[in-house]
Amino acid sequence: MDALRLLQFEEYGAIAQFTRADAPGVSCDSFASLNLGLHVGDDPEAVRKNRRIAADIVGLSETRIVYAEQVHGARVAIVHAKDAGRGAYDTKDAIQGVDGLVTSARGLGLAILAADCTPVLLYDPYAGVIGAAHAGWKGTAQGVVMATIEEMKKLGAHPEDMLIALGPAIRGCCYEVDRPVTDALTAMYRNLKTQESLPFRASERTPGRTMVDLPTLVRLQAETAGVPHEQVVDTSVCTHCMPGFFSHRKQRAKAGRHAGFIAIRPRRLSLRGRLR
Numbered sequence: 001m002d003a004l005r006l007l008q009f010e011e012y013g014a015i016a017q018f019t020r021a022d023a024p025g026v027s028c029d030s031f032a033s034l035n036l037g038l039h040v041g042d043d044p045e046a047v048r049k050n051r052r053i054a055a056d057i058v059g060l061s062e063t064r065i066v067y068a069e070q071v072h073g074a075r076v077a078i079v080h081a082k083d084a085g086r087g088a089y090d091t092k093d094a095i096q097g098v099d100g101l102v103t104s105a106r107g108l109g110l111a112i113l114a115a116d117c118t119p120v121l122l123y124d125p126y127a128g129v130i131g132a133a134h135a136g137w138k139g140t141a142q143g144v145v146m147a148t149i150e151e152m153k154k155l156g157a158h159p160e161d162m163l164i165a166l167g168p169a170i171r172g173c174c175y176e177v178d179r180p181v182t183d184a185l186t187a188m189y190r191n192l193k194t195q196e197s198l199p200f201r202a203s204e205r206t207p208g209r210t211m212v213d214l215p216t217l218v219r220l221q222a223e224t225a226g227v228p229h230e231q232v233v234d235t236s237v238c239t240h241c242m243p244g245f246f247s248h249r250k251q252r253a254k255a256g257r258h259a260g261f262i263a264i265r266p267r268r269l270s271l272r273g274r275l276r
């Protein structure tokens, strides 16, 4: 298995997958083997080859994929067919200053890179609108997923019709943080509409530090924005304690990047029945 396929998304006419680090690529050492990050110190030629391989794995053309700069913020860009290929070979040419991308252009792929941060894929099959977001603690504290849903609404999407996937990410089992992080996330949580408690627990290993489950906060943001709980698909993969994915915590500066990819299939499917 070279990628995690989201069958629920496929059933409704989208391509949506999270690549694995251990899929057959050409990078070596800590970047082995399918590193998709051009900015992490790996050989750029190897990464470009890997991106071609990844495009093949997910079933997209590499020249039809758009990458975001990803700056740990909450800005989101609407992209169009003319943006196809931006950032695919050179980070300088990626969509600058954003951590989320949305589009209604059929066949245009959106890519989000990650190594512990949560890659999030979003899809409204009725409106024909997709989104992809990068949610680390800073982006989550700033509400990047709610911002992505807001941009999708501008293209006609409805949160109650959306599917949302939470990709491989560091989870509450492994993500130990200190006070500034929990303070920022607590402030964001206070604005959420939820009955659920904060996904925090005291670290047993380091007194005074806290274990945080970021994907749960991402899900609560989506639900606050109006996405039904049962339309959130969680891969439940922890990048830190499960094999096959890159982890910035574990590998530090030598971590590669896996990716989430999403596109609406070029050919229109007739949608039978509603999601709900």
Ligand SMILES: [Zn+2]
Residues within 6 Å of the ligand: 170, 171, 172, 173, 174, 175, 238, 239, 240, 241, 242
């Ligand atoms: Zn873990």
